[in-house]
Amino acid sequence: MTAVADRLLHLHSAIRHAEYSARRPPGCVRLLAVSKTKPAADIAAAYQAGQRHFGESYVQEALSKQQLLAHYNITWHFIGPLQSNKTKAIAAHFAWVHSVDRLKIAERLSEQRPAFLPPLNICLQVNISEEDSKSGVMLAELPQLIEAVKALPRIRLRGVMAIPAPQHDYEKQRRPYRKLYDFVQQLGIAELDTYSFGMTDDMQAAIAEGSTLVRIGTALFGAREYPPSLSG
Numbered sequence: 001m002t003a004v005a006d007r008l009l010h011l012h013s014a015i016r017h018a019e020y021s022a023r024r025p026p027g028c029v030r031l032l033a034v035s036k037t038k039p040a041a042d043i044a045a046a047y048q049a050g051q052r053h054f055g056e057s058y059v060q061e062a063l064s065k066q067q068l069l070a071h072y073n074i075t076w077h078f079i080g081p082l083q084s085n086k087t088k089a090i091a092a093h094f095a096w097v098h099s100v101d102r103l104k105i106a107e108r109l110s111e112q113r114p115a116f117l118p119p120l121n122i123c124l125q126v127n128i129s130e131e132d133s134k135s136g137v138m139l140a141e142l143p144q145l146i147e148a149v150k151a152l153p154r155i156r157l158r159g160v161m162a163i164p165a166p167q168h169d170y171e172k173q174r175r176p177y178r179k180l181y182d183f184v185q186q187l188g189i190a191e192l193d194t195y196s197f198g199m200t201d202d203m204q205a206a207i208a209e210g211s212t213l214v215r216i217g218t219a220l221f222g223a224r225e226y227p228p229s230l231s232g
């Protein structure tokens with residue numbers, strides 16, 4: 001068994017355990033394998049071990065791996081920072097985008113989504129760290145953004161994504177996720193079925209607070225080394 005296949009097995013059991021501890025139904029949390037900076041061979045190894053959803057953060061890097069892996073039935077998620085000049089490629093080459101935090105970008109993605117593809121699934125990235133520098137829409141502006149994005153024809157709004165400031169303490173890791181989960185739940189919008197919460201270091205806390213999709217890179221593919229060309 002490859003190292004990636006072995007880690008995938010461990011991750012599935014860690015997710016199952018976290019679901020069980022949180023008294024949530026088995027299988028309610030999906031694993032998104034975050035393959036940014038990792039070679040296509042690593043993605044192929046995870047694919048052969050059954051993984052189908054992969055997340056990338058850099059458009060050019062993603063497109064070249066997608067070409068190499070075109071014969072695989074992969075669902076690609078874009079999870080990186082969004083710039084206006086990249087929306088066209090993203091709208092054409094991904095099934096999901098997790099990092100939409102302003103209407104302008106959502107409108108461009110809707111306009112640029114090719115007609116032959118199903119609507120683009122998106123999550124709105126919310127700033128729950130209370131740090132001005134972090135990307136994401138502020139909680140107070142979320143309801144308005146949801147209403148505007150819901151009206152876009154080629155977008156299917158699925159939920160929210162958050163990247164809280166890193167914390168080592170488990171209770172502190174849970175708090176921002178709980179706040180966002182409760183906020184979205186009380187809006188009572190049926191189509192919001194996705195909580196893109198949790199990375200390698202806070203996966204358990206995120207699952208305890210309602211995550212339906214964890215975005216895992218390091219625990220699956222090992223630590224990343226950033227080539228200078230990808231540092232953006």
Ligand SMILES: *Cc1c(COP(=O)(O)O)cnc(C)c1O
Pocket residue numbers: 034036057079080163198199200201215216217218219
């Ligand atoms: C890189 C990245 C991840 C994966 O992080 P790990 O700590 O390696 O699991 C998850 N989400 C986003 C948005 C990322 O950019």
